[in-house]
Amino acid sequence: MTFFQIIIILLILVSLILINRSKVHLVERTLFIIVTIGGIFLVIFPELASKVAHLVGIGRGSDLILYLFTVFSWFWFTAISAKMRRTNSILTIIVRANAIDNPLFGDNKGN
Amino acid sequence: MKTIETEDKIRPEIIQETWVVISAFNEEESIGEVLSKLAEKGYHIIIVDDCSTDQTSKVALDFPVTLLKHLVNLGQGAAIQTGFDYILKHTDAKYIITFDADGQHDVDDIPGLLLPLATGKSDVALGSRFLRSTTGSGMPKSKMITLQLGLIFTRISTGLKLTDTHNGLRGMKRDVLNKIKIEQNRMAHASEILTQIAQHKIRYCEVPVTIRYTPYSKKKGQSIFNSLNILWDLFIGKK
Numbered sequence: 001m002t003f004f005q006i007i008i009i010l011l012i013l014v015s016l017i018l019i020n021r022s023k024v025h026l027v028e029r030t031l032f033i034i035v036t037i038g039g040i041f042l043v044i045f046p047e048l049a050s051k052v053a054h055l056v057g058i059g060r061g062s063d064l065i066l067y068l069f070t071v072f073s074w075f076w077f078t079a080i081s082a083k084m085r086r087t088n089s090i091l092t093i094i095v096r097a098n099a100i101d102n103p104l105f106g107d108n109k110g111n
Numbered sequence: 112m113k114t115i116e117t118e119d120k121i122r123p124e125i126i127q128e129t130w131v132v133i134s135a136f137n138e139e140e141s142i143g144e145v146l147s148k149l150a151e152k153g154y155h156i157i158i159v160d161d162c163s164t165d166q167t168s169k170v171a172l173d174f175p176v177t178l179l180k181h182l183v184n185l186g187q188g189a190a191i192q193t194g195f196d197y198i199l200k201h202t203d204a205k206y207i208i209t210f211d212a213d214g215q216h217d218v219d220d221i222p223g224l225l226l227p228l229a230t231g232k233s234d235v236a237l238g239s240r241f242l243r244s245t246t247g248s249g250m251p252k253s254k255m256i257t258l259q260l261g262l263i264f265t266r267i268s269t270g271l272k273l274t275d276t277h278n279g280l281r282g283m284k285r286d287v288l289n290k291i292k293i294e295q296n297r298m299a300h301a302s303e304i305l306t307q308i309a310q311h312k313i314r315y316c317e318v319p320v321t322i323r324y325t326p327y328s329k330k331k332g333q334s335i336f337n338s339l340n341i342l343w344d345l346f347i348g349k350k
Contacts, residue, residue: 092185092296096193099159099179100200104168106176 001044008043012036028079035072121222125229126153128205130198131221134190135212136161139170141327145210146174148218155204157197158212159190167212188300192293199288207288211279213327220320224282227316234287235308235315237273238280242319250324265302269309273317277301280320287313 016036019029042049042065049061058064131154135142142158149156156176160168162184171178179193191209198204206228210216216238224236240250261276279301283291290311295303308315 088296091183092189095181095183095185096189096196099181099193100197102180103197103201104172104178104180106172106174106178 005043009040012039012043121225121229123153125206125225127155128203129208129221129225130155130157130202130204130206131208131210132191132194132198133158133210133212134161134187134194135159135163135167135171136184136187136190137163137165137167138212139163139165139167141214142167142212143170143173145212145214145216145218146171146176149210150174150176152218152221154208154221155202157194159193161185161187161190186297186300188293188298188303189296191300195288195291195293198285205285206282207285208282209279214325215322216280217321217323220280220318221282223318223320224280227318228282228284233314233316234284235313236282236318237275237315238278238320239273239275239317240278240320240322241274242317243321250322261302265305268302269306271305271309271315273305275317276305278320278322280322282318 016033019032019036022029024032042061046061049064051061053059053061053064056064058067131149133142133145133156135158146156146158156174157179158171158176159179160171160181162181168178168180177197179197181190181193194209195207198207206225208221208224210221220238224238227233227236258275258277262273265271265273265276281304290313291304291307293300293303307313
């Protein structure tokens with residue numbers, strides 16, 4: 001195993017530990033763990049990617065990894081965007097309720 | 112002259128039944144003049160400070176206003192909806208006017224918006240800068256292009272035949288607030304209101320209004336690049 005492969009695996013393992021400790025939803029965490037373990041396998045056994053690529057009709061193993069990375073990144077981006085929209089909606093409700101329940105009155109108004 | 116005639120037709124009771132909603136974000140330079148003119152006419156005023164970092168709230172409280180403060184900056188659409196919610200919950204307003212804080216709008220145009228509402232001709236009166244020949248002068252070219260694109264977009268998406276789709280000066284009856292719910296927190300709310308007018312088949316009309324293009328209002332106004340953000344918000348549905 002090369003030095004570069006060891007570094008990559010260590011980085012992947014650290015991110016795996018961090019995501020496992022976080023309060024991410026179980027489904028997302030499971031998916032992340034599967035993808036991470038898959039990534040470690042491909043780093044240790046690069047020829048595996050080429051074999052799988054040939055099986056599914058993609059020329060090179062590196063192309064297969066690029067396609068998987070793109071799909072996974074897009075899924076992650078979409079999931080995070082949806083979560084942000086939900087959080088923003090809740091934030092709007094809270095901020096609005098606070099503003100309405102705590103009006104201030106200028107000169108000659110409501111006094 | 113036309114404005115004065117319209118103003119004569121608006122009974123003082125109607126003024127008393129009218130609440131003006133202003134969304135403000137860092138408008139300390141202009142808000143004092145705007146509120147002074149509105150207060151002089153006797154309108155009730157709700158100002159929603161969208162988490163300004165300047166003295167907007169302090170200046171506003173020198174006038175007879177109800178001030179609602181957002182603890183987080185949410186955007187103009189969210190601020191207007193906050194004003195609407197307050198009106199429904201805490202006031203007996205019959206007519207609601209939305210008015211900009213940057214001094215672009217003319218207080219003397221409000222009676223023109225109230226007239227079709229008070230006479231029962233319409234439930235929503237939308238201000239249009241293109242129905243009055245005196246306006247348009249001083250409008251930046253980029254603004255003109257943005258507004259024309261907005262017209263095309265609105266025609267396609269809602270079927271409404273309007274001459275001005277992104278004018279913040281508009282009037283509506285109280286009942287309309289129960290139908291229109293702004294969920295676009297940022298600037299796409301103008302298109303969202305029109306979409307909901309079309310969806311609920313709310314009776315609307317356009318009323319000529321004047322827009323003043325001052326260096327300050329141009330600085331605060333929408334850039335053509337921001338119109339792309341609006342389209343993105345409308346399609347992606349970001350709040």
